[in-house]
Amino acid sequence: MLEAREVTKSFGSGDAIVSAVRGVTMTIADGEFVAIVGRSGSGKTTLMSLLGALERPTSGLIFVDGQDITQLSPGELVRYRGRKIGLVFQSYNLVPNLTSTENVMLPMEFIGVAMAERRNRARQLLEQVELTGAKQQRKPARLSGGEQQRVAIARALANQPSIVLADEPTGNLDSQTSSAIIGLLRGLSRSEGTTIILVTHDATIAGQADRVLYLRDGQLLRATRAAGEDAR
Amino acid sequence: MTAAGRGIRNAFRNAVRTVSVVLILGLVTGLSFVMLIANHAVTGQVATTLSSIGNTVAIDPPPFSADGQPGQNLTTAELAPIARLPGVTSLDETLHAVAEPRGKTRNAAPSAPARTSLRPTSSSAAVYFCGSTQPANPVNIGTSTFKISSGHAIPGSSPAALAMVSTAMARKNGLKAGSTFTAYGQALTVAAIFDSDSQSGDDTVITSLPVLERLTGETGQVSTAVVTVASLSELAATTSAIERTLGPVAGVTSNLADASQAIGDLDSVQGIALYSLAGATGAAVVILFLVMVMIVRERKREIGILKAIGASNGRIMAQFTTEAATFTLLGLVVGLIAGTVAGSAVTSALVSHSGASSAAGGTGLPGAPSPFLSHLTDINAQAGWGVILDTLAAAVVVAVLASAATTSMIGRIQPAEALRSE
Numbered sequence: 001m002l003e004a005r006e007v008t009k010s011f012g013s014g015d016a017i018v019s020a021v022r023g024v025t026m027t028i029a030d031g032e033f034v035a036i037v038g039r040s041g042s043g044k045t046t047l048m049s050l051l052g053a054l055e056r057p058t059s060g061l062i063f064v065d066g067q068d069i070t071q072l073s074p075g076e077l078v079r080y081r082g083r084k085i086g087l088v089f090q091s092y093n094l095v096p097n098l099t100s101t102e103n104v105m106l107p108m109e110f111i112g113v114a115m116a117e118r119r120n121r122a123r124q125l126l127e128q129v130e131l132t133g134a135k136q137q138r139k140p141a142r143l144s145g146g147e148q149q150r151v152a153i154a155r156a157l158a159n160q161p162s163i164v165l166a167d168e169p170t171g172n173l174d175s176q177t178s179s180a181i182i183g184l185l186r187g188l189s190r191s192e193g194t195t196i197i198l199v200t201h202d203a204t205i206a207g208q209a210d211r212v213l214y215l216r217d218g219q220l221l222r223a224t225r226a227a228g229e230d231a232r
Numbered sequence: 233m234t235a236a237g238r239g240i241r242n243a244f245r246n247a248v249r250t251v252s253v254v255l256i257l258g259l260v261t262g263l264s265f266v267m268l269i270a271n272h273a274v275t276g277q278v279a280t281t282l283s284s285i286g287n288t289v290a291i292d293p294p295p296f297s298a299d300g301q302p303g304q305n306l307t308t309a310e311l312a313p314i315a316r317l318p319g320v321t322s323l324d325e326t327l328h329a330v331a332e333p334r335g336k337t338r339n340a341a342p343s344a345p346a347r348t349s350l351r352p353t354s355s356s357a358a359v360y361f362c363g364s365t366q367p368a369n370p371v372n373i374g375t376s377t378f379k380i381s382s383g384h385a386i387p388g389s390s391p392a393a394l395a396m397v398s399t400a401m402a403r404k405n406g407l408k409a410g411s412t413f414t415a416y417g418q419a420l421t422v423a424a425i426f427d428s429d430s431q432s433g434d435d436t437v438i439t440s441l442p443v444l445e446r447l448t449g450e451t452g453q454v455s456t457a458v459v460t461v462a463s464l465s466e467l468a469a470t471t472s473a474i475e476r477t478l479g480p481v482a483g484v485t486s487n488l489a490d491a492s493q494a495i496g497d498l499d500s501v502q503g504i505a506l507y508s509l510a511g512a513t514g515a516a517v518v519i520l521f522l523v524m525v526m527i528v529r530e531r532k533r534e535i536g537i538l539k540a541i542g543a544s545n546g547r548i549m550a551q552f553t554t555e556a557a558t559f560t561l562l563g564l565v566v567g568l569i570a571g572t573v574a575g576s577a578v579t580s581a582l583v584s585h586s587g588a589s590s591a592a593g594g595t596g597l598p599g600a601p602s603p604f605l606s607h608l609t610d611i612n613a614q615a616g617w618g619v620i621l622d623t624l625a626a627a628v629v630v631a632v633l634a635s636a637a638t639t640s641m642i643g644r645i646q647p648a649e650a651l652r653s654e
Binding site: 049052054055075078079081082083087089093095097098102105106107109110111155156159 | 241534538
């Protein structure tokens with residue numbers, strides 16, 4: 001379970017302090033598929049980076065499976081990100097001079113998985129996201145946007161994380177491919193029990209989530225069930 | 233793939249940049265390599281020169297006395313205090329004499345030279361005699377080698393009428409060890425036959441000093457003396473002490489002054505080589521550092537991504553260090569090739585433009601150079617394994633320093649960069 005308590009993140013100093021996230025409190029259950037919706041500049045990405053332990057909050061607490069990740073040492077944060085978190089980015093963020101398989105193998109290398117094992121698992125994951133054959137040995141530049149995002153999802157799942165954070169994962173994709181990618185994430189949530197937290201400004205995409213959290217000016221306004229039921 | 237594997241692959245990520253960086257590093261490494269070659273070559277030459285000087289001091293009578301008369305021989309009495317000076321390990325006193333060979337029409341004048349039954353090996357009009365306290369010293373007869381081929385060397389203090397003759401002299405006169413011949417009206421027995429490598433050596437008969445003194449009647453006379461000093465470092469002080477002791481009655485010479493001048497010039501070449509080496513190594517560090525800074529800034533987002541998906545700072549630093557090491561290694565290969573081609577020419581140019589060349593007589597200026605300095609500028613600049621290993625060590629230092637400077641940049645990059653740059 002992921003729980004945020006009065007989480008705030010401010011940038012700058014003196015009079016120019018800007019709070020990107022202001023007092024966010026929320027709870028997300030294991031295996032839940034949650035969408036965070038908000039306009040540009042509403043603090044979605046900052047909230048995402050706080051939940052993914054990519055940076056520390058200015059104040060507040062974040063518990064993941066009962067552990068306060070805001071108190072972790074730098075080394076523990078590296079291990080936490082490597083084992084607990086999977087990240088999917090809008091522009092894929094694959095390493096350009098590595099093949100699809102090598103990109104998926106990367107997170108496994110960081111937690112010390114043996115070479116043969118990580119190669120096998122990378123192949124399985126790529127097949128799971130329907131990237132097969134020669135495409136597994138292609139570099140990102142020779143894959144379509146949708147294929148690159150599939151590789152990114154396979155990479156996010158490499159270490160069997162308990163939480164996958166996806167920041168606008170369909171932002172650069174056409175509607176058909178977007179639908180397939182969201183279907184893939186939702187399927188993972190169902191089959192693997194992985195918690196999916198999806199940032200989007202697309203209401204259609206958000207509508208496919210179990211729950212939608214609305215963010216404005218860094219504050220959580222309300223939460224709704226996908227069917228439109230007010231959850232708060 | 234490992235961090236090192238990614239580092240090596242990343243070094244070839246941008247072909248144009250890779251070629252440019254490798255060429256620049258190659259030139260700088262080549263310069264370092266050439267300077268190391270020059271430094272090693274000059275160091276070796278200085279050591280060889282110093283060892284060839286020999287820790288000896290020559291003492292000769294002045295050619296003319298104060299009143300313009302021909303200089304007189306030294307005496308054993310005058311030289312006696314020299315043997316007691318600090319640092320002096322031995323004193324070799326030598327008396328030279330000349331005798332007319334057999335068959336030559338005798339000169340009836342009272343001052344005519346004495347006769348000998350020997351014939352010289354060449355067209356020389358005389359046979360030379362050398363009586364020495366160290367009869368086996370090749371310097372006494374102007375030869376660089378002295379090897380006894382039969383018989384036994386004579387002791388320098390023996391009064392026995394023994395002599396040593398050259399192989400050429402023995403052949404010319406039908407002598408062998410145990411044969412006798414006459415000189416100055418007395419019979420001498422051939423104790424040994426020796427090989428020499430000079431005409432003067434071949435034409436000289438060697439005896440002990442007391443024997444030649446007795447033959448010539450010049451008791452207590454010494455034509456020249458050679459002092460051996462305990463070590464090269466004591467040579468200057470001992471030479472000064474000998475000059476003070478003998479005063480104007482003798483000329484005292486060692487090769488130290490000439491050698492000091494020439495070696496001082498070679499030292500300046502060494503200095504240039506070392507400063508150039510340090511400069512080239514520093515330039516390589518700066519070039520590689522700037523390249524790595526550029527690369528790290530360019531891949532800031534990628535570093536953020538690697539951190540976001542669980543890479544530690546150490547692993548990322550290892551990747552970039554490997555990339556820097558790959559550039560350095562490639563530059564090293566280019567530099568070694570360039571340095572090997574240019575090393576000898578550059579070293580020769582450096583030496584020929586230094587004063588060492590003139591000290592060795594290399595500029596063609598009047599005046600004969602000292603024999604031991606004649607090869608001073610014949611420097612054999614070669615890239616030995618020692619030089620290659622030194623260059624490799626310098627390259628490792630360059631790679632480590634350049635990549636170490638970028639590690640703080642890598643450490644400061646936050647994983648959130650991966651999201652912020654979206």
